[in-house]
Amino acid sequence: MEIEGYNMPEELHYEEHHYWVRVEGGILIMGMDDFAQKMAGDIVFVQLPFEGKKLTQGKKFSSVESGKWVGSIFAPVHGELLQSNSKLETTPTLINHDCYGEGWIFKIRPDDINDIKSLINGAEAIKEWVLADIDKYK
Amino acid sequence: MNNENRENMNSASKKRLSSTWRLLDTPPMTAAENMALDEVLVECKGNGNTPNTIRFLQFSPRAVLVGYHQSVYEEIRREYCQTHGIDINRRITGGGAIFFDENQLGWEVICDKSFFNVTIPNQRLFRILCNPVITALELLGVKAKFRPRNDIEVNGRKISGTGGTESGNAFLFQGTMLVDFDVDTMLRALRIPVEKLKAKEIDSVKDRVTSLKWELGFIPTLDNIKRAIRHGFEAHLGIHLEAAGLTDEEQQHFEKKVSGFRKAKWVDRVNPKFQQSETIQCAYKADAGMVRFTLVVNLKQMLLKNIFITGDFLSFPGGSLYDLESCLRGVSLKREVLYPIISKYFLDGHIVIPGMSFEEFIKPLDQAIEKVAITRYGIPLEHCNLISVVNGSFEEIVQKKIGALLLPYCAKITHCDLRYKKGCRTCGQEDCSIGPAWLMGLQSKMEVVSVVSFEDLWTELMRIKNRGIEAYIGCCCQPFFIKHQDDFEKSGIPGIMLDIDNTTCYELDQAREAYAGKFENQTSLNLDLLQIILDTASRIQQQKEEYGTHAII
Incomplete structure (x- = not known):
């Protein structure tokens, strides 16, 4: 689904800081959404924490840098970090080039898959949320 | 005050109701103390327990500070710093390594994200946050402008660099104000590839920065500089600043945190494995003069970390070359990325080099990229050079x-x-x-x-x-x-x-x-x-x- 020039696939779940989550067989794949990567510009660094790290929903667990700004990445659910995309160590701009594909950032094992219900999901909710954010940045 | 600045100021003021912020004017501190306090201030603000704040900061002793994700090993000449009494520390904000001597004044904005109604920082926010300092410079008699993405320059020479971070619901945005500046010490303390440059080119590296003293011919008193910056923020953000110290909560957090910021675990926390930078240099002698590109690259990331374009050719307007360098810093080390940026810069008339075409200008860059390509044969870059x-x-x-x-x-x-x-x-x-x-x-x-x-x-x-x-x-x-x-x-x-x-x-x-x-x-x-x-x-x-x-x- 395209919303005013931003590609926001409607089948994904979104965390309010503009990170997406996709469910794949009980595992969550997470990455930055198109709105955030366009706002941030070229990503120069992503901190990739050790695998097995315990995550608390809503708490910062990693950081990302672009344009001299260090931003936080917040856990979308309670769970455990299964894997980080090691390609981002050498090519963090994969996030800019393919934020929903090769530029994925983390794989997470959720403690309770129902946690994703608190994320933004469904075409209407996504549209409303993104349009409100676009308005903020005008 | 220029029109653009005035317009921005008026709209910003109209948008926000006047509110009272704290003016936190901290005395000169060590690098570890200043860095710890940055974290305390943004964390406490992020938890919603403290007022929005403008802080002034100074360093004693002088210090070199790497960006949050940088490696000290790669960026700093540690031995030189240790033998010359220069503190080494790590910022909580992004960006590159900086030298902060006792003559510089730092300024910071620590506030609720909701004040700017923005959760992801972008260029518009950076401009809003730099404009108060541009106004302050104007009050001091220096005509400055915003340089995207988030610096302030005077005729193409940088006078203030900025960076930022966030915690919870708060931003911390910080910048430097070069009051007077010891460039020679900076070049020795930071791993800027000066040894690769000829004496004349080192002088031209110095041309990339400026300070209040160099612009005005004298150093305004610290009180006057602070007063100007204070006025800039009050006018642009539509706020009223009242001087106050740390809250009890901040003071307690600070005392707990400061020792951690002195430890190697913090200062050396970034592994240089993926941060290694190397230098490539290439030159070309065109009819209009010699053009030399010195590139600091990260081959693993194929990134252009830093670039110096020097030579004895003429370029207009003054400073345009440094702006071009700024556009190229941090981008991919690929012809298809670099050339369109430079070509557009030429085509848009941002730079004019009499007697030298775009094709001639990029010849040394082309050679440099070719040297990088040779590394694919397993030949180290030092040889490829x-x-x-x-x-x-x-x-x-x-x-x-x-x-x-x-x-x-x-x-x-x-x-x-x-x-x-x-x-x-x-x-x-x-x-x-x-x-x-x-x-x-x-x-x-x-x-x-x-x-x-x-x-x-x-x-x-x-x-x-x-x-x-x-x-x-x-x-x-x-x-x-x-x-x-x-x-x-x-x-x-x-x-x-x-x-x-x-x-x-x-x-x-x-x-x-x-x-x-x-x-x-x-x-x-x-x-x-x-x-x-x-x-x-x-x-x-x-x-x-x-x-x-x-x-x-």
Whole structure:
């Protein structure tokens, strides 16, 4: 689904800081959404924490840098970090080039898959949320 | 105050109701104390327990600070800092390493994200946050402007760099104000590749920054500078500032945190594994002057970390070159990324270089990218830096049968009776690198030629071309190659040129004598590099014979 020039696939779940989550067989794949990567510009660094790290929903667990700004990445659910995309160590701009594909950032094992219900999901909710954010940045 | 600034200020003021913020003017502190306090302030603000704040900060002793994700090993000359009483620490904000001496004033904005109604920082926010300081500079008598993405410049020279981070619901945005500045110490404390630059070019590196003292001819009092910045923030953000100290909560957190910021675990927390940077330098002598690109690159990430474009050409407007450097910093080290940025910069008229075309300007950059491409053959960049190519890429040339090796007479022993003549007896005399190179060439079934003057070089190039030799390896110094790159190209024969060691005629200012074949010092060929290239070429030829077509790297 395209919303005013931003590609926001409607089948994904979104965390309010503009990170997406996709469910794949009980595992969550997470990455930055198109709105955030366009706002941030070229990503120069992503901190990739050790695998097995315990995550608390809503708490910062990693950081990302672009344009001299260090931003936080917040856990979308309670769970455990299964894997980080090691390609981002050498090519963090994969996030800019393919934020929903090769530029994925983390794989997470959720403690309770129902946690994703608190994320933004469904075409209407996504549209409303993104349009409100676009308005903020005008 | 310029119109754009006034407009921004009015709209910002109208948008927000006047609110009272804290003015936190902290005394000069150590780097660890200042960094710890940054974290405390943004965390407490993020938890919603403290007021929005403008902070002034100063350092004592002076300090170098790497960005949050940077490696001290890569960015800082640690030994120099330790022996000269310079603190080393890590910021909680992004960006590059900076030198912060006692003459600089830092300013910070710590506030609720909701104040700007923004959760992801973007250029519009950076501009809003820089505009108060631009107004402050104007009040002090310096006309400054915003330089995207988030710096402030005066006529193309940076006077304030900024960076930021966030915690919970709060932002911390910080910047420096160069009041007076010790550039020489900065160049020694940070790993800026000054050793690769000539003295004149170091001066031009200094031209990339400025300070209040350099602009005004005097140093305004610290009180006046702070008053101006305070006014800038009050007017632009529509706020009222009231001086206050730390809250009890902040003070307690600070006391708990500060020791952690003194530890190596914090200062050295970033592993340099993926942060290694290397330097490449290439130059081209155009009619309008010499243009030299010095690139600091991260090969693993294929990133251009830093760039200095120097030379003796004229460019307008003043500072446009530094703005161009700024546009190129941090981008991918690929022709398809770099060239459109530079081309657009030329086409949009942001820079004019009388007598030099875009194509000439990027020639040294093209050579630099070619040097990077050579690393794919397993040759370290420090060696690739000593290799230049003409009439083809390295990849194309090594696929050809390299039939000739050209060696310069200046590497022969000064008292050798064949110094100014063709040929070599391969007598094996110590201190002569020509003999071993000659044998290496013969072993590789190449025709080995000793070149005795520039005219002779041209004659030999034409001769080997007419004999149908596909490509050659030549040894010459960088200044000779830079000066004659066009001549090598005109010959039409693909060649790999290897740099030679030792002091050359150019450094001794004896180029005219050398041109005529009368240079009297001895240079030395880089035999290790020659062997690497011969081995690489031979490996490729073997693979070609095995696979029958284009060899695989």
